[in-house]
Amino acid sequence: MKQFKISIPASSANIGPGFDSAGLALNRFLTLDVTEQEEWEFEHKSHFLPSFTDYADHFIYKIAKQTADRHQKTLPGCKVTVASEIPLARGLGSSASAVLAGIELANQLCGLSLTGEQKLQYGTDIEGHPDNIAASLFGGVVVTATTQNNQVEYVRLTSLDLDVVVCIPDSELKTETARSVLPANFSRKNATSASAITNVMIAALLSGDYHVAGKMMENDLFHEPYRAELIPNYENIRRKAKAKGAYGTVISGAGPTMISFVPKGKGAYIREQMEAGLTGYTIAGLQIDQTGLQVN
Numbered sequence: 001m002k003q004f005k006i007s008i009p010a011s012s013a014n015i016g017p018g019f020d021s022a023g024l025a026l027n028r029f030l031t032l033d034v035t036e037q038e039e040w041e042f043e044h045k046s047h048f049l050p051s052f053t054d055y056a057d058h059f060i061y062k063i064a065k066q067t068a069d070r071h072q073k074t075l076p077g078c079k080v081t082v083a084s085e086i087p088l089a090r091g092l093g094s095s096a097s098a099v100l101a102g103i104e105l106a107n108q109l110c111g112l113s114l115t116g117e118q119k120l121q122y123g124t125d126i127e128g129h130p131d132n133i134a135a136s137l138f139g140g141v142v143v144t145a146t147t148q149n150n151q152v153e154y155v156r157l158t159s160l161d162l163d164v165v166v167c168i169p170d171s172e173l174k175t176e177t178a179r180s181v182l183p184a185n186f187s188r189k190n191a192t193s194a195s196a197i198t199n200v201m202i203a204a205l206l207s208g209d210y211h212v213a214g215k216m217m218e219n220d221l222f223h224e225p226y227r228a229e230l231i232p233n234y235e236n237i238r239r240k241a242k243a244k245g246a247y248g249t250v251i252s253g254a255g256p257t258m259i260s261f262v263p264k265g266k267g268a269y270i271r272e273q274m275e276a277g278l279t280g281y282t283i284a285g286l287q288i289d290q291t292g293l294q295v296n
């Protein structure tokens with residue numbers, strides 16, 4: 001009888017101009033305790049989880065079944081106890097963590113021996129963009145690209161000397177809604193400028209020039225200008241975080257959470273400062289998770 005635990009970190013996609021391409025893993029986790037048994041059963045142990053009626057309707061079960069089907073395997077029954085520290089529809093990658101949970105569940109139960117690359121590919125096929133999936137899967141800061149033949153390539157950056165502070169509003173914003181306000185096309189001039197800003201942001205992160213990285217983060221042309229109006233306190237949070245010493249503040253994923261990249265060791269101070277005068281928010285100082293998906 002198999003018994004194992006799957007743990008998957010939250011993620012923050014985009015890092016401003018790295019739209020659909022860059023992401024980082026955060027130390028908030030979705031965990032699944034799995035024990036094989038005859039019948040399928042899900043139990044939820046925290047309030048950050050959507051309700052469900054039948055196991056067959058459970059999002060994680062559906063992804064697991066889809067993954068097993070891909071390999072012409074049948075899922076054996078099991079009891080899955082789910083707990084989550086990742087709030088839903090806040091731009092912290094809850095859906096990507098659930099997708100990875102389903103893929104890993106099938107991997108373990110059916111003995112698929114999936115490689116990291118296969119999990120990334122399967123997760124991206126489902127999510128439609130690789131940024132959250134890659135970060136939650138591999139941990140750290142990950143830069144991804146989907147090539148013309150739909151293959152996902154990734155590079156994991158060496159660890160960054162940064163803390164992060166997140167301002168999570170009480171309200172939800174579905175990724176689908178936040179994607180619907182984006183333009184379908186960019187002129188060559190706009191695309192060139194937007195890509196150049198991304199390139200400098202990534203180069204600056206790699207070379208440890210966090211002031212330049214922060215400046216580039218706050219100059220995104222791909223999505224932030226269109227989403228800003230959907231994000232409560234967008235300008236206010238950016239201005240305040242900068243005044244308190246943040247390098248840069250951007251929309252986390254599709255929002256509505258805002259994430260600030262701050263000097264190492266200053267996370268607790270900036271979190272405290274951000275709390276003053278901002279009601280209806282959970283403000284947290286987080287660390288970049290360096291491990292990614294784990295099975296024990």
Ligand SMILES: Nc1ncnc2c1ncn2[C@@H]1O[C@H](COP(=O)(O)OP(=O)(O)O)[C@@H](O)[C@H]1O
Pocket residue numbers: 030049050058059060084087088089090091092093094095096098173174175176253254
């Ligand atoms: N742990 C989970 N179990 C089942 N479904 C989940 C889980 N986490 C997220 N989801 C699904 O993903 C949706 C949120 O996805 P999305 O709008 O992309 O926001 P997020 O930024 O949190 O990924 C939820 O409303 C729910 O349908």
Ligand SMILES: N[C@@H](CCOP(=O)(O)O)C(=O)O
Pocket residue numbers: 011012013014019020021090091092093094095096129131132175178179223252253254255
């Ligand atoms: N690149 C995507 C990221 C969505 O992240 P989520 O955490 O909000 O699901 C986008 O910006 O739409």
